[in-house]
Amino acid sequence: MASGQHVSAIKGAKVLMVGAGGIGCELLKTLALSGFQDIHIIDMDTIEVSNLNRQFLFRQSHVGLSKAKVARDAVLRFRPQISITPYHANVKDTNFNVDFFKQFSVVLNGLDNLDARRHVNRLCLAADVPLVESGTTGFLGQVTVHIKGQTECYECQPKPAPKTYPVCTITSTPSKFVHCIVWAKDLLFAKLFGDKNQDNDLNVRSNDAATSSDHSEDIFEHRKDEDIQQYANRIYDHVFGHNIQTALSNEETWKNRNKPRPIYVKDVLFDEPIQQNGNVDKSNDHLSSLSAMAYLDLKNPQDIWNLRENSRVFFAALKLFFSKRQKDIGNLTFDKDDPLAVEFVTAAANIRAASFDIPLHSLFEAKGIAGNIVHAVATTNAIIAGLIVIEAIKVLQNETKNCRMTYCLQHPSRKMLLMPVEPFEPNKSCYVCSETPLLLEVNTHRAKLRDLVEKIVTSKLGMSLPLITHGSSLLYEVGDDLEEDMVANYAANLEKVLSELPYAITGGTIITVEDLQQELVCNINIKHREEFDEENEPDGMVLHGWTPAPAAENSKDATDNNGASTSSTSKSAPDVIEDDDDLSILETGIETIPAGGQKRKLSDVSNPEPPVDEKRAKKIPMHPENDDDVIVMLEDGNDDISKTTQ
Amino acid sequence: MNGEELTEQETALYDRQIRVWGVDAQRRLSKSHVFVSGLKGTAVEFCKNIVLAGVGSLTLNDDNPVTEEALAANFLIPFDDNMGGGGSLAELCCDSLKDFNPMVHVSVEKGDLSSFDVNFFEKFDVVVISCCSLAAKKSVNEKCRKLSKRVAFYTVDCRDSCGEIFVDLQKYVYAKKKTDETVECQLQYPSFEEAIAIPWRSLPKRISKLYFAMRVVERFEEVERRKPGEISIEDLPNVLKLRNELCLAHSLSESQIPDSLLERLVVSTKEFPPVSAILGGILGQEVIKAISGKGDPLKNFFFFDSVDGKGLIEDISTS
Numbered sequence: 017m018a019s020g021q022h023v024s025a026i027k028g029a030k031v032l033m034v035g036a037g038g039i040g041c042e043l044l045k046t047l048a049l050s051g052f053q054d055i056h057i058i059d060m061d062t063i064e065v066s067n068l069n070r071q072f073l074f075r076q077s078h079v080g081l082s083k084a085k086v087a088r089d090a091v092l093r094f095r096p097q098i099s100i101t102p103y104h105a106n107v108k109d110t111n112f113n114v115d116f117f118k119q120f121s122v123v124l125n126g127l128d129n130l131d132a133r134r135h136v137n138r139l140c141l142a143a144d145v146p147l148v149e150s151g152t153t154g155f156l157g158q159v160t161v162h163i164k165g166q167t168e169c170y171e172c173q174p175k176p177a178p179k180t181y182p183v184c185t186i187t188s189t190p191s192k193f194v195h196c197i198v199w200a201k202d203l204l205f206a207k208l209f210g211d212k213n214q215d216n217d218l219n220v221r222s223n224d225a226a227t228s229s230d231h232s233e234d235i236f237e238h239r240k241d242e243d244i245q246q247y248a249n250r251i252y253d254h255v256f257g258h259n260i261q262t263a264l265s266n267e268e269t270w271k272n273r274n275k276p277r278p279i280y281v282k283d284v285l286f287d288e289p290i291q292q293n294g295n296v297d298k299s300n301d302h303l304s305s306l307s308a309m310a311y312l313d314l315k316n317p318q319d320i321w322n323l324r325e326n327s328r329v330f331f332a333a334l335k336l337f338f339s340k341r342q343k344d345i346g347n348l349t350f351d352k353d354d355p356l357a358v359e360f361v362t363a364a365a366n367i368r369a370a371s372f373d374i375p376l377h378s379l380f381e382a383k384g385i386a387g388n389i390v391h392a393v394a395t396t397n398a399i400i401a402g403l404i405v406i407e408a409i410k411v412l413q414n415e416t417k418n419c420r421m422t423y424c425l426q427h428p429s430r431k432m433l434l435m436p437v438e439p440f441e442p443n444k445s446c447y448v449c450s451e452t453p454l455l456l457e458v459n460t461h462r463a464k465l466r467d468l469v470e471k472i473v474t475s476k477l478g479m480s481l482p483l484i485t486h487g488s489s490l491l492y493e494v495g496d497d498l499e500e501d502m503v504a505n506y507a508a509n510l511e512k513v514l515s516e517l518p519y520a521i522t523g524g525t526i527i528t529v530e531d532l533q534q535e536l537v538c539n540i541n542i543k544h545r546e547e548f549d550e551e552n553e554p555d556g557m558v559l560h561g562w563t564p565a566p567a568a569e570n571s572k573d574a575t576d577n578n579g580a581s582t583s584s585t586s587k588s589a590p591d592v593i594e595d596d597d598d599l600s601i602l603e604t605g606i607e608t609i610p611a612g613g614q615k616r617k618l619s620d621v622s623n624p625e626p627p628v629d630e631k632r633a634k635k636i637p638m639h640p641e642n643d644d645d646v647i648v649m650l651e652d653g654n655d656d657i658s659k660t661t662q
Numbered sequence: 663m664n665g666e667e668l669t670e671q672e673t674a675l676y677d678r679q680i681r682v683w684g685v686d687a688q689r690r691l692s693k694s695h696v697f698v699s700g701l702k703g704t705a706v707e708f709c710k711n712i713v714l715a716g717v718g719s720l721t722l723n724d725d726n727p728v729t730e731e732a733l734a735a736n737f738l739i740p741f742d743d744n745m746g747g748g749g750s751l752a753e754l755c756c757d758s759l760k761d762f763n764p765m766v767h768v769s770v771e772k773g774d775l776s777s778f779d780v781n782f783f784e785k786f787d788v789v790v791i792s793c794c795s796l797a798a799k800k801s802v803n804e805k806c807r808k809l810s811k812r813v814a815f816y817t818v819d820c821r822d823s824c825g826e827i828f829v830d831l832q833k834y835v836y837a838k839k840k841t842d843e844t845v846e847c848q849l850q851y852p853s854f855e856e857a858i859a860i861p862w863r864s865l866p867k868r869i870s871k872l873y874f875a876m877r878v879v880e881r882f883e884e885v886e887r888r889k890p891g892e893i894s895i896e897d898l899p900n901v902l903k904l905r906n907e908l909c910l911a912h913s914l915s916e917s918q919i920p921d922s923l924l925e926r927l928v929v930s931t932k933e934f935p936p937v938s939a940i941l942g943g944i945l946g947q948e949v950i951k952a953i954s955g956k957g958d959p960l961k962n963f964f965f966f967d968s969v970d971g972k973g974l975i976e977d978i979s980t981s
């Protein structure tokens with residue numbers, strides 16, 4: 017290892033690290049110890065208390081400071097001779113363009129979200145710089161090497177679909193605690209404290225849809241003549257009492273299910289005088305320490321509160337919001353680091369769970385589910401960082417044939433805890449690293465350019481600064497330096513139906529979609545299609561070629577994987593393996609690992625198929641990688657209220 | 663409350679890992695006492711991991727002065743020109759580790775490892791020794807075994823790009839979750855001396871070659887009365903000779919211990935930092951498992967070689 021060639025490859029290398037979190041801290045340390053001299057590091061995050069158990073370069077006194085900068089200073093203390101350049105910035109910023117990436121010998125990712133990973137993948141391809149990608153969750157981890165033209169790129173294989181729930185499960189028939197959490201967070205919390213203009217399915221639809229929708233608008237409005245307690249009581253009785261009562265009238269729904277129990281304030285807090293407002297004043301005025309738990313003298317976040325305690329937390333949290341954080345109301349989205357929001361969501365989810373006879377959970381557990389908090393330990397990050405450096409050195413010595421992707425497992429597979437496998441070849445039909453055109457089936461007489469931009473270009477192709485051309489004509493573009501009349505022109509185009517655009521998009525048209533920053537260009541063949549199945553094709557358009565079906569792959573591997581991927585169990589490996597905070601609900605814990613040491617990714621072993629009984633319903637895709645945790649809701653196919661964005 | 667609960671501060675700090683191993687395990691960790699001797703890069707990686715995890719106390723033992731070699735894979739000691747100002751490795755590491763997690767009590771125990779008697783080890787739940795002679799491994803392991811309480815014993819060594827971990831949990835009983843039910847599992851570990859005394863011929867055929875290679879080098883240093891790691895390329899002919907003798911005695915084919923592998927182990931005894939990080943991580947996880955009683959502990963050797971990239975568990979025991 018300590019050969020002269022090896023040492024000079026390290027010394028001459030200029031390395032870009034993306035992410036200074038759990039993996040990043042370990043990686044920066046190991047790079048410095050291994051003799052790397054010139055390291056650049058990008059991270060937009062600041063340090064939080066919950067980082068300190070594993071991001072060992074940070075101390076309590078650093079909370080709130082830039083991760084990239086503090087990490088640099090910490091490493092320079094034991095290796096002052098080397099050069100570390102920190103950027104407290106988002107890797108998607110336009111100054112980190114292809115030219116920026118081209119200056120590096122290798123890029124090392126320790127990221128915590130899919131979006132940034134895709135972005136870095138594209139820039140590495142465009143700049144032709146090798147990428148070593150990594151991720152951990154709990155005791156599991158993986159390191160992969162992506163070299164343009166030689167191995168698959170990060171996007172060659174489809175990523176498992178994010179966890180989704182049918183909308184009616186959330187609004188009407190929850191059967192698991194997570195359903196109650198989604199309801200409390202994305203419906204109730206959003207309704208009470210979020211943007212009032214957002215669509216919200218909070219009210220259960222009854223048979224007489226007309227009456228309930230009439231009332232739904234004002235019921236959540238805080239009326240001028242009522243005090244906070246009256247308002248809180250009204251909300252409580254409405255969502256936990258009246259709505260359940262209404263749902264019970266749908267006899268059909270409960271034929272094969274246990275009926276829920278409506279819960280009213282008077283049933284739960286019957287012996288407590290309904291307090292007037294004002295009693296919250298004795299609580300600490302310090303905003304950051306606003307807490308219903310402190311106010312109610314509840315101490316242990318591991319305790320499971322009973323219905324009564326949850327109800328008291330619900331009221332206390334709601335009142336604290338309205339009395340102390342009035343100015344936030346109307347623009348809040350759930351944030352796992354907002355203690356009051358966590359308390360409110362925990363309490364509301366538990367009360368709903370009580371209605372539906374679902375076991376209640378502690379605040380600690382509820383926070384993990386609501387915040388999509390990833391399980392993280394220092395040891396796995398240290399191991400993964402070591403593996404990243406080993407692969408990076410091979411890349412720097414041009415020993416690409418020796419590169420491996422390595423899984424860190426919790427239970428040994430063929431005696432291995434660290435299992436190296438040969439990297440895959442590039443996927444010839446990958447829309448990112450090959451030039452294979454995509455095919456879009458769309459009703460060109462009905463779909464608007466806006467639909468194409470939002471449903472395809474942004475969400476599926478992951479472009480942030482897209483530019484759409486038809487032949488030599490520009491149809492649409494995003495950028496800071498556009499002329500005003502162009503902006504107006506593009507805005508007008510967005511609202512036009514495809515076939516009525518100045519340069520009409522019809523069947524047989526080939527359009528070009530590109531992202532100038534990512535230097536990614538995709539050609540899309542348009543095929544006109546009249547009808548779409550609302551249930552299975554909710555976008556009203558179908559894009560072929562962006563998630564190549566791994567059918568052939570499956571049959572090849574089925575022989576040596578002990579059936580792990582063919583079983584219909586809902587157990588799955590973590591869908592997106594992440595470095596840090598804020599990602600992927602791991603409902604099934606961390607027990608599953610690839611069986612038999614087969615050549616496939618952890619993510620491939622996971623079973624993105626929903627359980628059979630949920631298959632028919634449309635899903636609410638959860639996009640945990642989004643910082644704002646907005647859940648896109650699609651209507652249940654069985655429901656006759658149709659909501660479209662057209 | 664019974665005083666067993668984690669404090670608010672602990673809950674906030676350990677939030678992410680409690681989500682991995684639970685409150686119970688965290689509580690057990692915070693009451694555990696760990697002893698580490700031999701503070702080169704790999705042991706230091708391990709120390710970082712368990713201090714972050716939140717053990718109750720960590721006792722460090724290494725009277726060696728700070729040398730350039732000692733600094734090579736050590737990120738705990740701030741760089742300065744006078745090499746740590748005369749403090750021992752343990753003292754300097756202690757200062758840094760304290761800083762990592764104020765809730766862990768980190769201290770130094772001076773003295774030669776061989777001078778500690780059986781009673782000394784009774785204070786600990788976990789004993790980890792690194793960069794030690796064969797004799798020291800055997801003797802400390804035996805002392806731990808003489809105690810009525812179980813002291814988990816580990817050795818960890820990194821030579822260039824190769825590493826080895828040995829585990830002795832004696833008789834270890836733990837709960838294992840199987841789909842719905844929890845079953846009680848029991849493992850019986852051999853001591854280091856017992857394990858390495860097992861005739862090579864009787865070991866499984868496809869056992870890691872690194873196991874044999876490490877035994878050859880270890881034995882070489884023993885017979886030549888070298889300090890651990892005091893070996894160089896000049897020794898290779900004699901190491902190969904010893905390999906041949908041992909293979910003959912064990913009726914093992916010499917090809918099971920390739921020249922190239924032995925050459926790598928003697929040519930550079932410096933720890934390769936990425937391998938130290940990996941070994942320190944695996945060892946950290948194992949110690950956390952043993953303390954918390956959660957998860958299958960590894961039995962009883964772990965090998966990593968960055969050339970093939972495999973991290974292998976080998977069961978070298980008669981039970």
Ligand SMILES: [Zn+2]
Pocket residue numbers: 168169170171172173442443446447448449450
């Ligand atoms: Zn690709």
